[in-house]
Amino acid sequence: MAYFVLPGRGKRVYRLAIARRIVDGAARGARDRSAAGHARWRTRVLRRALRPSRRLQIGLGPWLRALPARLPDPALTAALSRLAPHVRAAYVLRHIEGLPRYRVRDQLIDLGVRDPWSAIRAAEAVRVPVPRGADRFGPETLRPVRNRSVLPLATAAVLTAGLVGALVATEHGDAREASARAPRLVSAAPDAWTRGARTLDAWPARGDLAGDRAFVRRAAGAWADASGGHRAQERGAAGGTAQLLYAGRPDGTPLAVLRRGDRLARYTPGRLDVFPAGTGPSAPIALGGGRYLLAPWDSRPETLDGERLAVSGGVTAPVRAGTGCGRGPLFHLGSRTVGDLGGPRAAVLTHHSPAWRPRAQEPERLGKEGRRVWDRLACATPRPARPVAEAMAFDFWSGRLPHGGGSADWVCTRLAYAAGGSTAQATLLGAKARPTGACDAGRPVSGTWWQAPSDRWYYLAAAGRGLVPHADGVRRSTTRKRLLVATGTPRTPVALTAR
Known part of the structure; x- marks a missing residue:
């Protein structure tokens, strides 16, 4: 893994020697043999391979003498070297290590990658030559690194044998203890x-x-x-x-x-x-790789286009949101549509037009307009800190923004959390998606300072059907078709109400 993630400069022998030196160095601090300890070890190896220190090139003799007889295919190395560092790491984790997408995402976050999904998508789009040589180095292919005299090595071998015996006994004891306290x-x-x-x-x-x-x-x-x-x-x-x-x-x-x-x-x-x-009894559980485990009574999922989605043993075929951020509508289940909002379970997504009146009703499948709104909302809404059971998008105002601003929708999005409670936030979906603060789905009103294509600033506000927005803290204002347009000093606090 370290070899393929390293920058693709220099000869393969030096690159492989540096890779093994990185792993050996990281292993010296990897005394924790738990799953968490192994994950930290891998993160250290990747971090050093992405940004290798020049000091690693000094004193490489012992590692060069320990190279395996067979080296990886240079065509594969050359193809990977042309990728951006984080894309190269994502490719190695996904295609060489064989990790599922969610684990690659978590590993990239640990490495400080701000947009891991972009790196993963770029890695999945890469086409590299099929390697002719070995692409892994098992213990049987690696020679020991001899950078000490024979006597210390012999002593170390004896001590290692005793330590291995102690570790075996300890691990057996730990296994019995874990078994006793396992649920x-x-x-x-x-x-x-x-x-x-x-x-x-x-x-x-x-x-x-x-x-x-x-x-x-x-x-x-x-x-x-x-x-x-x-x-x-x-x-x-x-x-x-x-x-x-x-x-x-x-x-x-x-x-x-x-x-x-x-x-x-x-x-x-x-x-x-x-x-x-x-x-919640019916929310699908994410298994990674775009697959979901369905409730046993949900047996006929459909794609967003109404085609049958394959299911085997209660697990769907891979299906992903068609958005740039990887969140959004996924598939239909009966009368409802579920989507990925970044949690461990899919959430029910609903959409209502400006004519909607709040009332108790069963969820309905997202139509074409609902999917369009959610494709934009899912990426504009911050990733929820808690798992979401249901998410409702109330498109309470739709029209054209003034002064050449183009068409837009003002949406109040209410998230109902799996553990109870809910929040609601408004978003202005114009040329760009702009969060505009909290909202009330029963009496929606929201406003924001907005810069027109002419570079002039205006205060815009809209309210739901049957309501009129009123703003204090602005200068001249006009209201037409429930859209308030006012002038004033940008960023000035405004008191907004609906009457």
Whole structure:
């Protein structure tokens, strides 16, 4: 991994020697053998490979003498060297290491990449030559790095043998201790949802690894270790149990999804992620790679174009939002449309036109106009800090902005969180998406200072049907078709009401 991420300058032998030196140096501080410790080790290796120090080129002799007999295909190295550093890292993680997209995103964030999805999309669009030579270096192909005399090496070998024995005994003891405090795994009967309430408790365990007891016990043990054992039992379900929802290989990598109360854990070998996810019974669970685990009673998902979306064992074929940020509408489930807003579960997305009146009603599928609005809103809305169960976009004003501003929509977006509570924010969708503060979906009104194409500043405000906006703190103002246009000093605070 370090070899392919390094900048593509110089000879392959020097590049490989530097790569191994980076790994050896990072390994000296990697005493933590847990999943979190391994993740920190990988981050150190990648960080040093992306920005290698010139000091790594000094004293390379021992690493040059330890090179394998077979080197990687130079065509592959040359193709990768033409990529931007973070795109190169994303390519290596995705295509050579085989990590799912969500884990590549998390790793790039750890490396300080501000827009990881752009790097991932660029990496997925790259076409590189199929390597003719080896693209991995296992222990059997690497020679030992001999940069000390034989006597210290012999002494180290004896000490290492004793240390390995101690580690084996310790790991066996740790395994027994983790097994003792790991939560008891339970799963619902395959037809439980047909005989009782449709809740998360009725979701059966699915996936081709659901019967692999060793794998799912490792997942449960990793959760116990990460949560501190006793604290996890206090926060979890009664009796210290965890529900197995999925265990399989959706992206080629073994994955287990467990549930305790309102929290989900997603486990892959070497990594565990825990999310607050609520207890909503029907929200699809993200498995990574654009695949979603559906509720057992949701069996006929459709694409946004109305075509059948393939499902195997309760898991959808890969489907992603068609937006630049990777968030937005995904697919239809019955009478509702679900979308990705950045959380562990898909959220129900709805849209209402300016003629809508707030009232209790069942969610309806997004139509063409609703998808257009949500394709823009999903990227304009900040990534929610909490998992979202439902998101409603009320397009309370639509028209043309003054002074050549073009057509626009003013939208009040209400997010209902999986754990309870909600927030609502307004957004002016014109040539650019502009957040305009909090709003009330029952009596929407919002305003903002706005710069016209002529570079002059105006204060704009709009209100929902049956309301008229009123602004204090501006100079001359006119209101037409529920749109207020005023002059004044830009950025001056304005008191806005609707009457």
